[in-house]
Amino acid sequence: MPLFDDTQTAFESKSDADLKKAHTLFKLIANPTLTKLGTIMFKIPFAADLPLVKPIVRRTIYSQFVGGETTAECLKVAKDLYQYGVSSIMDYSVEGQESEEEFDRVKDEILRLVKIAKENPKEIPFVVFKPTAFGRIDLYEKMGKNLPMTEDEKQKWQSIRDRFDEVCKAGFDNDVTMMIDAEESWMQDAADDLADEMMKKYNINRCIVCNTLQMYRHDRLAYLKKMFQKAEAENYLLGFKVVRGAYMEKERARAEAENYPSPIQPDKASTDRDYNAALEFITQNHHRISLFAGTHNEDSCQLLTELMQKHNIENGNHKIWFGQLFGMSDNISFKLGNMGYNIAKYLPYGPIKEVMPYLIRRAQENTSVAGQTGRELSLIEKEIKRRKGK
Template identity: 25%
Template sequence: MSWRGLPTAIIWISRRECAGGVRKIHTSNRKTAATASIGTLPGVVAKPKSYSSNSSITPLSILPTPNVLRTYLIASVTASPLLLRGCFAVLNRLLESKSTIIDVDRNPILRQIFKQTLYAQFCAGETKEEVRRTTSAMKSVGFDGIILEYALELLLDEKATNAVDPEVTKSEIATWKQGMTDSVDMTDSGEFVGLKWSGLGTEALRLLRGGQLPSPAMEQAIHEICDHAAAKNVKLLPSAEEESTNIGIDRWTQALQKKYNRDRSKGAILYNTYQAYLTSCPGKLARGLAEAEQEGYTLGVKLVRGAYMSSEPRSNIWSSKEETDKAYDELTESLIRRKYLGRLQPHDGSEGHAFPNVSIMLATHNQTSVRKAQEIRNELATKGEQLGELAYAQLYGMADEIGCQLVQNSKAAKRERETIGVQLDMPRTFKLVAWGTTKQCLHFLYRRARENQDAIARTKETKQAMWEELVRRMKALVVK
């Protein structure tokens, strides 16, 4: 078959799948580097495939062809600097224009185009029912759940952060609280809700930058959300923010962890984010560990590389990407082994410190870091050592070759345990996904894309993986 006929054949495969006519198109004896992507349309529930001990099924094969094709097309755009700049220009125009014609909420044609492309790839839904369908679709293929984040963001005017309007502050707090309440309501026990402390509004941002505690009204709203989450065993996962807010964020989070992370059987309810690209990260983590050990609570650690390199002072960041990678991997190993190693040393420099109970979220799109973490966890598991709470996360619609590989690893580890008694780590994998109206999500995606341009540009691996999977399915169809 000519490669020119590939698009037509892919459409034919997709129709066969939707009609239930293709039974074995996702399986093949040919090994491939192709991996997976998730980006399920609300309402499209992908059926999990069976895994036998002699199967050479590829991670990507758990997903429907339309999802693979959409990811390939979007990755083709994001992998091209020229096309990516054009995409940013279009998104910016859609956001700034007051015209009804190019308003995604008021133009039904434009809304449908956006809803079936970028929205379907990166967002969970506009309603609770759509979000639940998306969550069910993810779980049906093997993911452990979601990290749900409300897409409505308060657009803060830098000049306005010095002025305080009590009525505006009250409205901003109420908006944040309602979004968080709805997010917790839609999240199942053991899953996560993402949040931004600066989302509480202009006054909150001013307090964070000054290293001050939240106002009484903010504190009341925060505790109501934490109480609601703790009652459901829903974990709260703050996003990374600019370094200028970190002192304030640490003060807010530390006080909350002391209250809500006491129950060791549930692990951490509230996490804090540690950005490995900052040279201050090992010291910050050491202080957090020391405080948790002294106060007797579980430290919730969300470890990321970082998303604000373009805005941070260069002196705050490691000298090279290799140094950042090394820092991330060393901190990961220390946390998993529950030992002070490499860059991570006891806060006061003394020896013999006990390591506190830690709940870990490795939020990374780096395949090497994930592989190293898995190797350490499997080493400890085979030795019969107790494994602490750990989960992996990637953005919904991105780096899914990593997520689906972890899903496959978990299924394989479970099979090994049940058949021959080999103890291996069963990784838990989550996807961070926004929910909200099309316009809200458009703002959210644009701002997140601006913050994560480096990560978005590194999608060539995903593009290649999607292409290999599409070709594999074509060949399987021809052979059949």
């Protein structure tokens, strides 16, 4: 049997009722028209602050993809997952902040997560944050492009640097790895520079700060190799979460509208090639680079297990992690956990209203990623059939 076809292990934690609910939800997501209509319908009542839709959302898409509204609810889910060898990354999935007060509030929440991770190191091995959760995207863009800033903007940029440093120092002091998400390409240069600054400062004895590479960008493999040469020369450790990417349509549309070359690979095969090449490069150089392979691609996960064997890296080596989103690809996560690999689910939490942008993106991505929803459905149906045949 292929490695990730083991539905008994994949859905061991799910009741029959859980499986049926997931089956219904993925059936709905599989229909692009329904997904688009649902996205519009969800936005209207939430914008008007009408509570009637909340129970529907909570019982469906929210319960499938989100750990809860609070850290306490989320931690309970994380502890349940860890019974099956699957760790979690509690992800405060609130987006769209604009004020300095909101940025400080998110920073304080990240610091609270560091304390939770320290107290629960096996269940919560990482803390994650988005650069734009700490400051406005236009400031990252200006900084990355060396554009002039007003005095007020300079002060706000310094506040961004201070927030980065405060949470990364907290990670260092508490021995918790901080994972920095990647975002849109036009702001990423400044975020990369900050991540590198933090890695050089805090990645002394082990990887405390981990940046993210989106391999649907055609320049990321070269960037990875350049950063390796820099870290070798300056003698500090690197950490990278490697993903395919999440902003493809937006990136291409902006490049076309503003008449600059698209940063996105010409086709999916090129993305897959560079993704797998990054896995190969990092495992070859795992003395210097720690890896979090965030992917729902079964071929890439299989490849990484083979690369680990090739380079004599034991299954539970702390420098190599696999990761998937909560509510998706349990056939990968639970199987790898069962085999002793390091595996963590991205476990979002937050108030339903504030997490809606994340949920809408999840539904849209499931619709747009070829074969993903169909694969989820086929595995669920296989397990339902297996249970009936007992």
